[in-house]
Amino acid sequence: MTSHLPDTPNLKHLRHQAKDVVKSHxxxxxxxxxILRHLNRFRHKADADILNATLSLVEAQFAIAREYGFKGWAGLKAHVQEQKGSLPGSLNMPAPGKEPGNTYARGMAAVLSYLGHDVSYEDLMGLSGVAFSLQIDPEGPMNGEELDCAWWPNDSREFRAGLSxxxxxxxxxxxxxHYSWSDLQxxxxxxxxxxxxxxxxSTLSQGAPVLxxxxxxxxxxxxDQENPPLLGYGTHGKSTQFEETLRASMYPxxxxxxxxxxxxxxxxxxxFHSLTHVLNRFHAEPAPNDACTWLCGKRAWEEWIRLQKSGIGCDNNMLIHLRYNRGSAAAYLGSMA
Amino acid sequence: MQTAVHQAGNLYLDACAHAQAQGLPWNRVQNGERAEDVRAEYLAMSETLFELEKRAMGYLEQGVRLGMG
Known part of the structure; x- marks a missing residue:
C-alpha cells in the first residue's frame, strides 16, 4: 500500500516524517x-523483529520514498524540487497603496482592483463598516501604564464582520x-x-491573490517552500504602510x-445594505456567554470611556484608528450623499 | 435619504477635526506635558466624539428609514 503526496510537497516536512519514523522505531x-516493510530486509519480518533491529535515518528516508511510490529518496527529492518550480503564484499584481491606514481595506482594495473591480480604499472602509467602528478589547496588553485596548488583533475583526x-x-x-490564536498553538x-x-x-492557482x-x-x-511559505505585500513592525514584495513574518x-x-x-x-450594517454594528450587544472580550459600537464607546475614567485606556492606538476611520467615514458618506 | 446622510457626514467631519485637535497622548506626556492634563483632555475629546457619533447614527437611521420608503 502506498500514500499520496500532498499537492504541494515539502522536502523539509518529508525529512521530518522520516525522523518521526526513526523516533517511533x-x-x-x-x-x-x-512503512518500514518497504525495506527489503524487513519485508517479511514480524513487528517485534523490526523493532529489535537497528534503523538508520537513510533507511527511514528510503522507506518514506517507497511509501509515496518512488524508487528511493533521490527520486522523491527530485520530484519535490520539480513541483516547487510549479507552485502557484507570482501573480503580477501591483503593490497596495503606501498610505497608512487600515491594512485590510488597503490590501483588499488592491486585491479587488487586480480582479477588475472598481473599488477604492475609502469605499471598502465604508462598506466593511470599519470607517464607523470603534473596537475595544478590555483584555488587551498593557503598554506601560496604559491598556492597549485597540491593539492589532482588533484590526481584522471589524473588516471580517463587514465582509458580506x-x-x-x-x-x-x-x-x-479564521481561527483563534489559541487554535493555532x-x-x-x-x-x-x-x-x-x-x-x-487553489485560489492562487485560479489567478486570485489572497489576503x-x-x-x-x-x-x-x-x-514557496520556506517558512512561512507566503510571499507578497506586507508591513514591517508597527507600520501600517505596505512594503514591496517580502515574506510574511508569521503564519496567519x-x-x-x-x-x-x-x-x-x-x-x-x-x-441601504451598507448603512443597515453600520447601524447594526453600532447597536450590537455582546452575545450571552460569549467568551470574546471584544466590543464594538456603542458598547465599545461606553467601555472605553469607563476605562479612561478608571485610569487606563488613554492610548495612542485608539486615537490613531479613530483618525483613519472617521476620515474615511466622512469621505464615504460624502460620496453617498 | 440624501439629506440625512449629508448631515451624518458633516458630523463625521466635526469628529475628524476633534480627533486631530490634540496630539497623541503618549507622545504628549513624553514631551513634558502633565499626564493628568493629557488624560483629562483625551477623555473630554472621547466624550465629545461619542456624542457626535450618536447624533450621526440618528441621522443614518433616518436615512435608512427614508430609503426604505
Whole structure:
C-alpha cells in the first residue's frame, strides 16, 4: 500500500516524517512497522523483529520514498524540487497603496482592483463598516501604564464582520477562514497546512491573490517552500504602510479568499445594505456567554470611556484608528450623499 | 435619504477635526506635558466624539428609514 503526496510537497516536512519514523522505531512504537516493510530486509519480518533491529535515518528516508511510490529518496527529492518550480503564484499584481491606514481595506482594495473591480480604499472602509467602528478589547496588553485596548488583533475583526457587505457590493464572493490564536498553538505551521494551505493554493492557482491575517494584513501573491511559505505585500513592525514584495513574518490566523463573480446590485441597494450594517454594528450587544472580550459600537464607546475614567485606556492606538476611520467615514458618506 | 446622510457626514467631519485637535497622548506626556492634563483632555475629546457619533447614527437611521420608503 502506498500514500499520496500532498499537492504541494515539502522536502523539509518529508525529512521530518522520516525522523518521526526513526523516533517511533526507537521507542518501540509498532505503528512504524508498516512503512518500514518497504525495506527489503524487513519485508517479511514480524513487528517485534523490526523493532529489535537497528534503523538508520537513510533507511527511514528510503522507506518514506517507497511509501509515496518512488524508487528511493533521490527520486522523491527530485520530484519535490520539480513541483516547487510549479507552485502557484507570482501573480503580477501591483503593490497596495503606501498610505497608512487600515491594512485590510488597503490590501483588499488592491486585491479587488487586480480582479477588475472598481473599488477604492475609502469605499471598502465604508462598506466593511470599519470607517464607523470603534473596537475595544478590555483584555488587551498593557503598554506601560496604559491598556492597549485597540491593539492589532482588533484590526481584522471589524473588516471580517463587514465582509458580506463588501462581497454584496462588489459582486465578488469573499470567504473568510479564521481561527483563534489559541487554535493555532502549539504549531502554527501545521495548523496553516492543515486548515488553510490547500484553499490558498487553489485560489492562487485560479489567478486570485489572497489576503492573510497576520499582525497586519498580508497580500499573498505567491508561495514557496520556506517558512512561512507566503510571499507578497506586507508591513514591517508597527507600520501600517505596505512594503514591496517580502515574506510574511508569521503564519496567519486566517485568510480572506476571493471566489467567483456574481451580479452587482443597484447603488441604492448597496447604500441601504451598507448603512443597515453600520447601524447594526453600532447597536450590537455582546452575545450571552460569549467568551470574546471584544466590543464594538456603542458598547465599545461606553467601555472605553469607563476605562479612561478608571485610569487606563488613554492610548495612542485608539486615537490613531479613530483618525483613519472617521476620515474615511466622512469621505464615504460624502460620496453617498 | 440624501439629506440625512449629508448631515451624518458633516458630523463625521466635526469628529475628524476633534480627533486631530490634540496630539497623541503618549507622545504628549513624553514631551513634558502633565499626564493628568493629557488624560483629562483625551477623555473630554472621547466624550465629545461619542456624542457626535450618536447624533450621526440618528441621522443614518433616518436615512435608512427614508430609503426604505
Amino acid at each position: 526507537k521507542r518501540g512504537d509498532a505503528t512504524c512497522c508498516r 457587505v463588501v462581497s454584496f457590493a462588489t459582486g465578488r464572493d469573499l470567504r473568510s477562514l 502549539p504549531d502554527p505551521a501545521s495548523a496553516f497546512r492543515r486548515w488553510m494551505e490547500s484553499e490558498v493554493v 492573510a491575517e497576520c499582525d497586519h494584513a498580508f497580500v499573498i501573491t505567491a508561495m 490566523c486566517g485568510v480572506l479568499l476571493p471566489g467567483r463573480e456574481k451580479p452587482v446590485p443597484s447603488q441604492s441597494e448597496i447604500d
